[in-house]
Amino acid sequence: MQKIPMTARGAELLREELNELKTVTRPKIIADIAEAREHGDLKENAEYHAAREQQGFCEGRIQEIEAKLSNAQIIDVTKMPNNGKVIFGTTVTILNVDTDEEVRYRIVGDDEADIKNNLISVNSPIARGLVGKQLDDSVNIETPNGAVEYEIIEVEYL
Structure with a gap:
């Protein structure tokens, strides 16, 4: 298991x-x-x-x-040093490069996911696109409307 x-x-x-x-x-x-x-x-x-x-x-x-x-x-990411890397449990603020819209997500397990509270599953397309990336990286995330470019502007270990 x-x-x-x-x-x-x-x-x-x-x-x-x-x-x-x-x-x-x-x-x-x-x-x-x-x-x-x-x-x-x-x-x-x-x-x-x-x-x-x-x-x-x-x-x-x-x-x-x-x-x-x-x-x-x-x-528990609060017990880890924040090296700017996006991992499970981190809170990530991303900027939509085209619209200048900022969104803040916390990457959590499937049971905890709640999009209304910006808690996204580690298995979601957005989280999969972010995990392993670093602060200031640009990422392309596939959305229903096509690929969207985001810049990682903040990574918090809260």
Whole structure:
């Protein structure tokens, strides 16, 4: 099994979700199943079937998170010297050479990616184009509208 790159923050968020599932969600579902059983005939008991389905989703997510955390390779860039190189976990500000528009992205694992918060997956085309490059490098990134040239104007190890 290959290691899954993850920021320290991403691992912490998964641990919080796992704790919530085990200490709040799972006991609530068990109580819902017990209550639904008291309503009698299980064949026609919608509450029972809904609770059992919820239980399946909950247990599946618990297993998924535990597997991810056990295979996580936590990368904390704050503990590394900033040599201007774009790597997993860095925050990169790029300048669109044609439009002068600046965009700031943090390169994170697939689970943490959230484009609305400028968190991009290490596997996204933009991140793949940036990783390994240096501050002040120019990069061409394929977009749906064709190649766009960007200049890396800031690399932060936050």
